[in-house]
Amino acid sequence: MKPVGGYLKRLLRVDLGSGMVKAEELPDEVLEKYVGGTGIGARYLYNEVPPGVEWNDPKNRLIFFSGPLGATRISGTGTFSVVTKGPMTNGAGSSQANGLFGAYLKSAGIDGFLIQGAAPHWVYLFIHDGKAEIRDARHLQGKGTFETEEVLRKELNLGFRGSVQCIGPAGENLVRFAMISGDGGHVVAHNGMGAVMGSKRLKAIVVARGKAEIPIKDKVAVERLTRELHEDAKTKGSKRIYEFGTGGGFSAAALGGWLPVKNYTTDIFPEHGKFDGQYLRTHFKMKHNPCWACQLRHCKLCKVTEGPYSGLEGEEPEYEGLATWGPVIGNTDPGAAVMLNQFNDQMGMDLNEAGWTIGWVMECYEKGVFSKKDLDGLDMTWGNVEAAREILQRIAHRQGIGELLAEGVKRASEKIGGEAANWAIYSHTGAAPRSHDHRGRWCEMLDTCVSNTGTIEATRGGVFPERLGYPPVFDKFSPWEVAAINAKENGWLQFVDCLGICAFCCPNRELTVQATKAVTGWDLNLKSATHIGRRIVNLLRVFNLRHGLKPELEKPSFRYSETPKDGPVKGRPIQPYFDFMVRTYRELMGWDPEMGRPLPQTLKSVGLEELIEKF
Numbered sequence: 001m002k003p004v005g006g007y008l009k010r011l012l013r014v015d016l017g018s019g020m021v022k023a024e025e026l027p028d029e030v031l032e033k034y035v036g037g038t039g040i041g042a043r044y045l046y047n048e049v050p051p052g053v054e055w056n057d058p059k060n061r062l063i064f065f066s067g068p069l070g071a072t073r074i075s076g077t078g079t080f081s082v083v084t085k086g087p088m089t090n091g092a093g094s095s096q097a098n099g100l101f102g103a104y105l106k107s108a109g110i111d112g113f114l115i116q117g118a119a120p121h122w123v124y125l126f127i128h129d130g131k132a133e134i135r136d137a138r139h140l141q142g143k144g145t146f147e148t149e150e151v152l153r154k155e156l157n158l159g160f161r162g163s164v165q166c167i168g169p170a171g172e173n174l175v176r177f178a179m180i181s182g183d184g185g186h187v188v189a190h191n192g193m194g195a196v197m198g199s200k201r202l203k204a205i206v207v208a209r210g211k212a213e214i215p216i217k218d219k220v221a222v223e224r225l226t227r228e229l230h231e232d233a234k235t236k237g238s239k240r241i242y243e244f245g246t247g248g249g250f251s252a253a254a255l256g257g258w259l260p261v262k263n264y265t266t267d268i269f270p271e272h273g274k275f276d277g278q279y280l281r282t283h284f285k286m287k288h289n290p291c292w293a294c295q296l297r298h299c300k301l302c303k304v305t306e307g308p309y310s311g312l313e314g315e316e317p318e319y320e321g322l323a324t325w326g327p328v329i330g331n332t333d334p335g336a337a338v339m340l341n342q343f344n345d346q347m348g349m350d351l352n353e354a355g356w357t358i359g360w361v362m363e364c365y366e367k368g369v370f371s372k373k374d375l376d377g378l379d380m381t382w383g384n385v386e387a388a389r390e391i392l393q394r395i396a397h398r399q400g401i402g403e404l405l406a407e408g409v410k411r412a413s414e415k416i417g418g419e420a421a422n423w424a425i426y427s428h429t430g431a432a433p434r435s436h437d438h439r440g441r442w443c444e445m446l447d448t449c450v451s452n453t454g455t456i457e458a459t460r461g462g463v464f465p466e467r468l469g470y471p472p473v474f475d476k477f478s479p480w481e482v483a484a485i486n487a488k489e490n491g492w493l494q495f496v497d498c499l500g501i502c503a504f505c506c507p508n509r510e511l512t513v514q515a516t517k518a519v520t521g522w523d524l525n526l527k528s529a530t531h532i533g534r535r536i537v538n539l540l541r542v543f544n545l546r547h548g549l550k551p552e553l554e555k556p557s558f559r560y561s562e563t564p565k566d567g568p569v570k571g572r573p574i575q576p577y578f579d580f581m582v583r584t585y586r587e588l589m590g591w592d593p594e595m596g597r598p599l600p601q602t603l604k605s606v607g608l609e610e611l612i613e614k615f
Contacts, residue, residue: 004028004031004032004215004217004520004521004522005068005214005215005216005217005218005519005520005521006067006068006069006070006072006214006215006216006217006516006519006520007026007031007036007068007111007214007215007520008106008109008110008111008212008214009025009026009027009028009031009111010023010024010025010026010109010110010111010130011023011024011025011026011110011111011112011113011114012024012110012112012113012114012127012131012132013113013114013116014113014114014115014116014125014132014134015116015117016058016115016116016117016118016119016123016134016200016201016202017058017116017117017118017119017120018117019134021131021132021133021134023110023130023131026040026111030043031068032522033532033535033607034498034532034535034536035067035068035495035498035499035532036065036066036067036068036070036081036111036112036498036499036500037065037066037067037079037080037081037096037497037498037499037500038065038081038083038094038096038494038497038498038536039494039495039497039498039532039535039536040063040065040111040112040498041063041064041065041081041082041083041094041112042083042092042094042536042539042540042543043539044061044063044083044114045061045063045083045084045085045092045543046539046540046542046543048061048114048116049061049085049543050546051546051547051548053085054085054090055084055085055086055087055090055192055195055196055199056087056174056195056196056199057199058116058117058118058199058200059116060084060085060116060196060199061083061084061085061114061115061116062082062084062114062115062116062193062196062197062200062202063082063083063084063112063113063114063115064080064081064082064105064112064113064114064115064165064205065080065081065083065111065112066079066080066102066103066105066106066111066112066500067079067081067102067498067499067500067501068499068500068516068519068520069499069500069501069515069516069519070102070103070105070106070111070214070499070500070501071102071103071104071105071106071107071214071292071500072214072216072222072226072293072519073222073223073226073293074222074225074226074229074293074501074505074515075226075229075230075233075293075294075295075296075502075505076098076291076292076293076294076296076501076502076504076505076506077102077103077292077293077500077501077502077505078098078099078100078101078102078103078104078291078292078293078294078500078502079096079097079098079102079291079499079500079501079502080096080097080101080102080105080112080500081094081095081096081497081498082094082095082096082097082180082188082193084191084193084196085196085547086190086191086192086193086195086196086454087174087176087191087192087195087196088176088177088190088191088192088353088408088430088431088454089191089429089430089431089454089544090430090547090548091191091429091452091454091543091544091547091548091549092191092452092453092454092540092543092544092547093190093191093192093193093196093453093454094190094191094453094497094540095188095189095190095191095193095453095455096188096497097165097180097182097183097186097187097188098186098291098292098294098299098502099163099182099183099184099186099291099292100160100163100183100209100291100292101163101165101182101183101186101207102292102500103292103293104162104163104207104208104209104210105127105207106212106214106500107209107210107211107212108127108128108129108130108207108208108209108210108212109129109130109210109212110127110130113125113127113132115200115202117200118199118200118201119134119200119201119202120201121136121138121201122136122137122138122140122141122172122201122202122203123135123136123137123201123202123203124136124137124140124152124166124202124203124204124205124206125202125204125205125206126156126206126208127205127206127207127208128207128208128210129208129210130210130212137202137203137204139151140152140166140203140204141172141203142169142172143168144168144169144346144347144348145166145167145168145181145182145185145345145346145347145348146181146184146185146345146346147346148164148166148168148203148204149164149166149182149183149184149204152164152166152204152206156206156208158206158208161208161209162206162207162208162209163182163183163206163207163209164182164183164204164205164206165180165181165182165188165204165205166180166181166182166203166204166205166348167179167180167181167194167197167198167202167203167204167348168181168194168345168346168347168348168349168396169347169348169396169397170194170195170347170348170349170395170396170406171194171195171197171198171348172198172203173198173396173397173398173406174195174198174199174406175192175194175195175349175395175396175398175406176192176195176353176406176407176408176411177192177195177349177350177353177354177408177431178192178193178194178195178197178198178348178349178350179192179193179194179348179349179350180193180194180197180348181194181345181348183291184289184301184315185315185342185345186291186299187345187350189350189351189352190350190352190431190453190454190455191431191453191454191455192350194348194349216518216519217518217519217520217521218518218519218521221514221518222515222518222519225511225514225515225518226515228508228511229505229506229508229511229512229515230295230296230505232507232508232511233296233504233505233506233507233508234295234296236507236508237507237508238296238298238504238505238507240277241296241298241504242296242297242298243277243278244276244277244278244280244281245277245280245281245298245299245300245316245318245319246277246298246318246319246320247275247276247277247280247316247317247318247319247322248276248277248278249277249319250272250275250276250277250319250322250323251272251273251275251276251278253272253319253323253436253437254269254272255272255568256440256568257437257439257440257564257567257568257569258436258437258438258439258440258441258569259272259323259327259436259437260323260327260328260435260436260437261327261328261330261437261567262327262328262329262330262359262362262363262382263328263356263359263360263362263363263423263425263559264425264437264439264559264560264562264564265363266565266566266567267437267439267440267564267565267566267567267568267569267570268566268567269326269327271326271332272327274332274334275322275323275326275327275334275337277319279334280302280316280334281300281316283305283306284302284303284304284305284306284316284334284338285302285303285305286300286301286302286316287300287301287302288300288301289301289315291502294502294505296502296504296505298504299315299316300315300316301313301314301315301316302314302315302316302338304334304335304338304339306335307333307334307335307336308333308335308336309333309335309336309338309339310335312335312338312339312342314338314339314341314342315338315341315342315345316338317337317338317341319435320351320352320434320435321337321341321351321435322334322337322341323355323435323436324337324340324341324351324352324354324355324435325337325340325341325344325351325355325385325388328355328356328358328359328435329355329358329359329362329382329383329385329388330362330382330383331383331385331388332383333385336385339385339389340385340388340389340392343389343392343393344392347392347393347395347396348396349392349395349396351435352432352433352434352435353408353409353431353432354392354395355435356409356424356425356426356432356433356435357395357405357408357409357412357432358380358388358391358392359425360409360412360413360420360423360424360425361375361380361391361401361405362380362381362382363423364416364420364423365380365381366381366382367420369416369418369419369420374401375391375401376394376399376400376401378390378391378401391405404416408426408430408431408432409424409425409426409432410424410426410428410430410431410432410557412424413426422557422558422559423559424557424559425557425559425560426556426557426560427448427449427553427554427555427556427557427560428449428553428554428555428556428557429449429454429549429553429554430454431454431455433445433448433455433560434448434455434456437564438556438560439561439562439563439564439569439572439574440564440567440568440569441462441476442476442477442479442482442574442581443459443462443463443476443482443485443486444456444459444462445556445560445561445574446482446483446486446578446581446582446585447459447486448556449554449555449556449578449582450554450582450585450586450596452537452540452541452543452544453540457490457493457494457537458486458489458490458491458492458493459486459489459493460493460503463485463486463489464489465485465488465489467492467507467508467509469526470485470488473485477572479577479580479581479584480584482581483580483581483582483584483585483588484584484588486585487584487585487588487589488588490533490534490537490589491530491531491532491533491534491536491537492509492529492530492533493533494532494533494534494536494537495529495530495532495533495536496512496533498532498533498536499512499516509526509529510526512529513525513526513529516529531606534606535606535607535608537589538598538602538603538606538608539608539611541591541596541598542598542603542608542611542614545596545597546614549596551594551595551596551597554582554596555578555579555582556574556578561574561575561578562575563575589602590602590605600612
């Protein structure tokens with residue numbers, strides 16, 4: 001094999017049912033075609049999880065991978081991807097987390113690992129020195145994510161030379177939107193990754209930092225590009241994040257009409273200024289909590305300094321946490337948002353789905369659909385944060401009303417039925433969106449509904465066609481332009497999710513491609529990199545269609561797409577145009593506009609001609 005930089009070319013396969021652990025070599029052709037992270041995960045998922053295997057079947061795979069940039073000195077290269085078949089959409093799930101875990105995997109001598117089977121009792125996986133051990137975890141059962149991390153770090157005497165990814169009570173109890181958490185709150189959240197991990201009775205994965213050296217083709221170029229990427233992110237593409245975190249866009253969301261308020265019943269939130277990152281970072285006490293090699297340092301630990309939760313310490317919530325535990329549920333105290341964010345992470349749930357579920361419950365309570373008796377005696381009025389905390393506890397343990405809500409807002413609302421079913425916010429494919437009001441951000445509503453992974457796929461933080469050499473967005477409410485730009489953009493973010501780098505650290509696409517080229521030695525350019533991403537998008541699409549995706553379900557729920565009644569985008573409807581947008585998007589992706597199936601020539605063009613006869 002010809003040498004290639006950025007890889008150890010080693011995958012660990014773990015069968016929890018038999019107790020087998022073995023190493024496999026990663027061929028160069030697989031690396032070049034699928035790169036790492038989401039790409040390699042998608043390739044193994046497609047090859048090894050045939051139609052008929054459900055998300056909680058031991059035959060389902062749970063695949064963790066870093067990428068070629070992982071564990072380098074490039075900023076934010078502790079990122080990793082998890083790929084599986086998820087319970088929210090019953091299709092492919094792909095989600096990323098930052099922190100240390102991805103870099104420690106590489107230093108431990110592997111690029112990634114694949115988990116199959118289900119253990120006979122609760123276990124954890126300990127990875128070190130290029131191998132893995134399956135160990136008893138029954139003493140960890142019932143513990144929250146932060147507590148589990150602390151116990152395992154002490155038990156293995158690792159301190160911060162170890163990284164832990166684990167599930168909380170929600171994952172143990174197979175809450176559909178359970179997530180995986182590690183490194184103090186970096187989460188793999190979308191499409192129920194924690195539920196899949198729980199179905200395998202795998203409580204945690206620990207990786208000890210090792211001494212494996214990552215080969216790099218052009219070290220001089222990588223050193224230069226490390227500086228250039230950081231300077232560009234700090235001063236241009238991620239400038240606001242560098243200064244004020246993702247919460248630095250909170251007030252912009254309120255003024256732009258895409259801040260979600262009280263389950264979309266209004267678009268007005270006068271208290272937005274106190275939730276904005278600029279306010280939080282100048283009023284709460286902050287401490288750096290950086291990821292691997294990260295110079296952006298947007299992650300912080302914070303101490304609340306005002307309001308009823310003064311003195312509380314926890315992670316500074318990201319924008320989505322602030323929106324979820326603030327305006328979505330009608331809470332106007334940012335300190336309470338910190339409390340709920342911390343508690344939800346401890347329970348181990350995707351905060352987006354949890355927030356939309358609680359927001360729906362609060363609206364149902366206000367309108368008389370749910371009584372206090374129905375809700376186990378909880379007073380679920382808007383902004384009652386202690387009641388919200390208590391209902392999160394019930395959901396995580398599937399107790400009382402939590403048994404219904406643990407299925408997520410789509411399934412819960414359909415079971416209640418009647419007018420209440422129209423108030424729930426979700427895509428008909430099964431999952432709720434991220435915590436934005438997409439009625440003011442059409443590109444993300446379209447992306448959420450047609451995505452192959454249960455969350456946005458092409459539009460993280462908006463769309464930026466000028467970075468691919470296309471004209472910038474002219475009208476973000478043009479049905480044609482939204483569909484066309486989403487189709488043009490799709491592929492780039494999937495490529496980034498293969499690399500093992502935080503997207504905030506690499507907004508400059510040309511520099512990102514140059515860095516990948518310098519590490520691996522491949523002959524890459526922006527066009528060929530995006531082409532790789534398109535291959536992964538189409539592979540995931542075929543997987544979903546084979547597993548029962550019904551293209552007619554790629555649409556928003558009624559409330560999700562209801563015309564806003566007030567606020568900055570009052571009276572601007574999307575429902576009349578949505579079918580046109582979906583058809584146009586599919587056609588421009590090279591898919592059948594009615595059925596959403598990739599056409600034979602499309603599969604051939606992205607190097608997937610072997611799939612033409614498979615579905």
